Amino acid sequence: MNTTELDEAAVLEALRQVMDPELGCNIVDLGLLYSVAITGSKVTVMMTLTTPGCPMHESISWGVKNALLGLEHVEDVEVGLVWDPPWNPAMMTESGRKATGVGSF
């Protein structure tokens, strides 16, 4: 498969469909993604959550897999959940801050 068939915009757009149900904001605007790597038809996502022991961790990991496996040309998705470096609100986008009521930095 040609890797150019899967572009950044499509992956991020798909990941914007995955919402943190407690905060009511998608994981891209929350700044939970650390890296996304595309190798052929496989997408590897390294991400974190707002707090270790977040009760939503299983659901959000599933959401990332579901969203990416729905994309054309994606056959395999690996989600790596990491706590270091820890998430902080400065990682959020402006729209993420608005959606969650977090003040600016």
Add this chain to the structure above:
Amino acid sequence: MAVSLPISAVADPSPARPVAAAPAPGANAPSVTLPLAFVLVGLAALLAGMGWLVVRPGILAAYHYNQYVIAATHLFVLGWICSVVMGAMYQLVPVALETKLYSQRLARWQFAFHVAGFTGMVWMFRKWNMEEVAHFGSAFAFGVVLFVYNLARTLRRVPRWNVTAAAVASALAWLSLAIIAGLSLAAAKCTYDGVSESSAVGPILHVFKSVAGFVARFDAISAMHAHAHLGGVGCFTMLIVGVSYKLIPMFTLSEVQSHRRAAWSVALLNLGLAGSFVTILLRSRWKPAFALVIVAALAVYGWEIVAILRARKRRALDWGIKYFLTAVAMLLPVSALAIVLSWPRLPLNAFTGQLENAYGFLGLLGVVTFAIMGMLYKIVPFLVWFGCYSRQIGRVRVPALADLYSARLQAAGYWAFLAGLAVACAGIVTSSEAGVRWGCGLLALSTLTLAVNVGSMLSHFSRPRLKPLTFQSSTVLKTA
């Protein structure tokens, strides 16, 4: 060739340090059915208890050492508070402490013993049949043994021991002691005339008689108060304190500001309760000293909660957190009453008795119940969402937790509860049946708002609200 995408939304997209791996997703996910069953039983008990007080307000307008107050108290404590706390702990302790529940099977068995035990106990307290109370109490206690064993084995798996784990362990220990004390009190009130020590149950009978003889050395009311403090302060207040250090930062996007301060609050609470138990039991003049140690523990806890809230990144507080924080603020009048009532030279008159009623009522309803109601607005939506939508996320648009219930009804419940608490407490202190009835009526109304919201959340199991995903650009999706 691998293509790595920069994450444009992230301030620092490529972590400078190597990343530390988290547990695999799905490792700790418990079943949602059992916690929900505990919650529903608890809500039914709360509604029954509120209804009872509305119909019979006189039981709170008189001194509390009677069968009806004791039955109603056990309905609230075992039926409502213990049910919800136990169900929530099966769900939250593994999640919050990043481990897995030791045994779901044991938890299901405990549920059966719990429901049979507390309903029988409340009914038999009402009839003042202490032998049957002891029988049903033993069934309840067996359930608690299963609960404590299950949670203790779960705690042994905790990868990182912290102040929340220490508080949960302390609460389990105090709960066990409260149950032992309760059963001992029941044993002391039983008569053993019909059974011979030479029969098959003779050795057990001998133990019961020995326990009864030991408990009879103490003043009955003091022993009951000491037992109540083991449960109310040792188990429930300890859990509120310990769980706060995990949940308040989680829901307000903040952090514990001083782990040392948090640890001191739990340590002082343990010390103060140990001393209070002994001094209450012995009617010692040292009671105020240990009451002050507990108040100091709660002051340190309050100090840390204020620091956590000041450092929060999420400025707006939702109603669930407002319920919980208001309950925490209620510790102030409860602590003031505790110091007054611990005073050794306090005259033992009818007014003092009503102050004691108000102290217990405010502690169990104002602090523990209000805190639980707030946390139920976090726990039940999570359980329902997890059961209905966790496998759908990313495939279709699923509702957020706050979309599962009415925030307006939640706010109405908050104000009705506060008003009900004020009116009921005024009614209790002045021995006014009308005041107690109106106050408990408002509290019942508040409970109904919670019940309606819980019903609304549960309706998602039969009618999931799913919508198609909406993309802003021409993202290419697989065709079915």
